[in-house]
Amino acid sequence: xxxxxxxxxxxxxxxxxxxxxxxxxxxxxxxxxxxxxxxxxxxxxxxxxxxxxxxxxxxxxxxxxxxxxxxxxxxxxxxxxxxxxxxxxxxxxxxxxxxxxxxxxxxxxxxxxxxxxxxxxxxxxxxxxxxxxxxxxxxxxxxxxxxxxxxxxxxxxxxxxxxxxxxxxxxxxxxxxxxxxxxxx
Numbered sequence: 114x115x116x117x118x119x120x121x122x123x124x125x126x127x128x129x130x131x132x133x134x135x136x137x138x139x140x141x142x143x144x145x146x147x148x149x150x151x152x153x154x155x156x157x158x159x160x161x162x163x164x165x166x167x168x169x170x171x172x173x174x175x176x177x178x179x180x181x182x183x184x185x186x187x188x189x190x191x192x193x194x195x196x197x198x199x200x201x202x203x204x205x206x207x208x209x210x211x212x213x214x215x216x217x218x219x220x221x222x223x224x225x226x227x228x229x230x231x232x233x234x235x236x237x238x239x240x241x242x243x244x245x246x247x248x249x250x251x252x253x254x255x256x257x258x259x260x261x262x263x264x265x266x267x268x269x270x271x272x273x274x275x276x277x278x279x280x281x282x283x284x285x286x287x288x289x290x291x292x293x294x295x296x297x298x
Contacts, residue, residue, distance in 0.1 A: 147173040148180055148183055149193060151170075151172035152164065152169045152173075153194060154172065155168055156242075157235055157238050160237075161191070161238060161245060166180045188251065189252065191245075192252065192253060192259050192260065192263070195263060196263055198228060198231045199267050201227065201231055203270050205224075206274070217274060217275065217279065224270075224274075246260070
């Protein structure tokens with residue numbers, strides 16, 4: 114009697130690379146979007162501190178526990194929003210063919226302009242989030258792991274813009290500091 118070898122697990126294909134997301138993934142993305150939208154609306158009208166996850170769930174039309182399947186805290190929702198903002202700003206510069214050969218100043222202006230347009234509708238929330246970020250233990254603060262990752266991604270992109278826009282022999286001490294200064298701005 115011969116034994117059959119057990120077939121190992123089939124290699125997984127990257128779903129997004131070969132086929133559109135399935136219905137389940139689309140539903141999850143839609144729920145995540147509703148949660149973020151509801152939270153931003155409440156942050157803007159009631160204030161960040163006064164907004165509860167229960168109120169977010171109610172406004173999103175989901176059970177309160179469902180919020181926690183997507184985000185651990187309302188600070189996580191806020192960080193997700195800021196990640197979207199940075200992703201959108203980077204994409205707006207990268208995907209604009211006119212900017213590929215543009216001078217550095219124009220690329221940086223486009224980056225900041227994109228960020229300001231994205232953030233403008235949430236001015237009240239941005240102010241409250243900034244105040245929260247000043248607290249050393251805050252998940253929104255500069256010492257949190259996710260905020261650090263976000264900062265590194267943004268600073269790295271500004272450094273890419275510098276590297277591709279300036280001749281190699283034109284570096285100065287200011288060039289080294291520019292990405293960090295841009296983040297602070």
